[in-house]
Amino acid sequence: MARKTPGLNTSSMSDISFLLLAFFLMVSNINSDMGIARKLPPPLPENVDPPEVKERNIFVVMVNKDDRLLFNTEYGRIEDLKDRAKEFLGNPRNQAHMPEKEMRQIDLLGNVEVSKGVISLRNDRGTSYDMYLQVQNELTAAISEMRNELSTARFGKQYADLNDQQRKAVEQAVPMAISEAEPTKIGGN
Amino acid sequence: MARFTGKKAKETPALNMGSMSDIIFMLLFFFMVITTMRESSLYVKIIPPQGTEVTKLEKKSLVSYINVGVPLQDQQKKYGTEPRIQLNDQISEVSDIIAFVEQEREQRNEVDRPFLTTAIKADKQVRMGMVTDIKQELRKAGALRIFYNATKGMRK
Numbered sequence: 001m002a003r004k005t006p007g008l009n010t011s012s013m014s015d016i017s018f019l020l021l022a023f024f025l026m027v028s029n030i031n032s033d034m035g036i037a038r039k040l041p042p043p044l045p046e047n048v049d050p051p052e053v054k055e056r057n058i059f060v061v062m063v064n065k066d067d068r069l070l071f072n073t074e075y076g077r078i079e080d081l082k083d084r085a086k087e088f089l090g091n092p093r094n095q096a097h098m099p100e101k102e103m104r105q106i107d108l109l110g111n112v113e114v115s116k117g118v119i120s121l122r123n124d125r126g127t128s129y130d131m132y133l134q135v136q137n138e139l140t141a142a143i144s145e146m147r148n149e150l151s152t153a154r155f156g157k158q159y160a161d162l163n164d165q166q167r168k169a170v171e172q173a174v175p176m177a178i179s180e181a182e183p184t185k186i187g188g189n
Numbered sequence: 190m191a192r193f194t195g196k197k198a199k200e201t202p203a204l205n206m207g208s209m210s211d212i213i214f215m216l217l218f219f220f221m222v223i224t225t226m227r228e229s230s231l232y233v234k235i236i237p238p239q240g241t242e243v244t245k246l247e248k249k250s251l252v253s254y255i256n257v258g259v260p261l262q263d264q265q266k267k268y269g270t271e272p273r274i275q276l277n278d279q280i281s282e283v284s285d286i287i288a289f290v291e292q293e294r295e296q297r298n299e300v301d302r303p304f305l306t307t308a309i310k311a312d313k314q315v316r317m318g319m320v321t322d323i324k325q326e327l328r329k330a331g332a333l334r335i336f337y338n339a340t341k342g343m344r345k
Contacts, residue, residue: 010206010207010210011206013209013210014206014209014210014213016210017210017213017214017217018213020217021213021216021217021220024217024220024221024224025220028220028221028224028225029224029225033245033246033249033252033308033336033338034243034244034245034246034338034339034340034341035237035240035243035244035246035308035336035337035338035339036240036242036243036244036336036337036339037244037246037306037334037335037336037337038335038336038337039333039334039335040324040327040328040332040333040334040335041328041333042328042331042333043328043329063317123317123321124317124318125316125317125318125321126316126317126318127316127317128313128314128315128316128317129238129257129311129312129313129314129315129316129317129320130238130313130314132317132320133238133240133313133337133339134238134240136240136337137240137241137242137243137339140240140242141241141242144242
């Protein structure tokens with residue numbers, strides 16, 4: 001006949017697990033990294049001139065050392081940047097000083113007019129990172145709004161809810177056309 | 190009624206602590222799942238800028254971090270009060286970035302190397318000159334996928 005085993009004393013078990021819990025709370029952090037993803041252009045090969053781009057296809061955004069904005073030739077405010085960028089890239093009224101469009105065959109979408117416009121972002125060495133990120137943020141907002149508009153019109157869904165193929169198609173139709181100037185010193189340092 | 194006022198009735202029964210450890214373990218696993226390990230302690234102070242269009246950084250294992258900011262109070266004697274770059278565990282110079290990227294690449298699988306992302310964690314007071322220098326070095330090193338860290342904020 002088996003003898004009755006005495007019950008294990010498990011009261012310290014909770015202490016041990018508390019200790020472990022406290023340890024993990026100390027060494028880990030919850031904050032998930034959020035931010036804006038970008039792709040850098042590969043380094044320019046030497047003695048190769050950058051391709052010429054027509055003036056109507058460029059929208060210059062300059063930020064000076066005092067975090068003030070210049071759109072093409074006039075002062076601008078950060079609040080207006082998103083709408084200006086959308087108007088420029090979309091060119092809804094086919095104006096002559098706004099970027100050209102190109103018919104392109106894209107899977108799932110068929111023939112789509114793709115804007116040739118490029119937003120050229122130039123910043124000074126003295127620009128604050130905060131301002132730079134705000135500008136990037138507004139430009140991202142402009143492009144993602146345009147992508148959303150296209151995807152709701154064609155697929156009846158938000159851009160974020162599309163599947164990979166549809167997303168790729170929309171990305172081709174509304175490219176992330178932001179170009180950053182090679183660093184030079186602009187506007188009095 | 191001595192039967193009910195006897196010594197035995199006054200004693201409170203011991204609480205059953207058997208499931209206590211289960212509960213704590215559950216908490217432990219919960220925290221282990223939702224958190225990530227802190228790789229290195231920061232020597233620079235970083236308050237990231239706010240943005241409304243921020244997205245989540247995917248595939249944490251393929252990310253290397255470049256921290257930029259003013260050294261913390263207790264480090265200022267050693268590193269000064271100007272913004273500095275921290276790679277891994279040490280304060281570094283801009284010229285160290287290429288070596289840092291190479292080293293990060295070595296640590297990854299060959300298959301994963303093209304997807305390596307460099308997250309720039311910079312304080313919002315940092316001047317763009319420094320960030321531009323970093324970006325130029327990254328271009329030279331061929332680490333073209335970058336990520337500007339920011340916190341989610343409301344539209345002003």
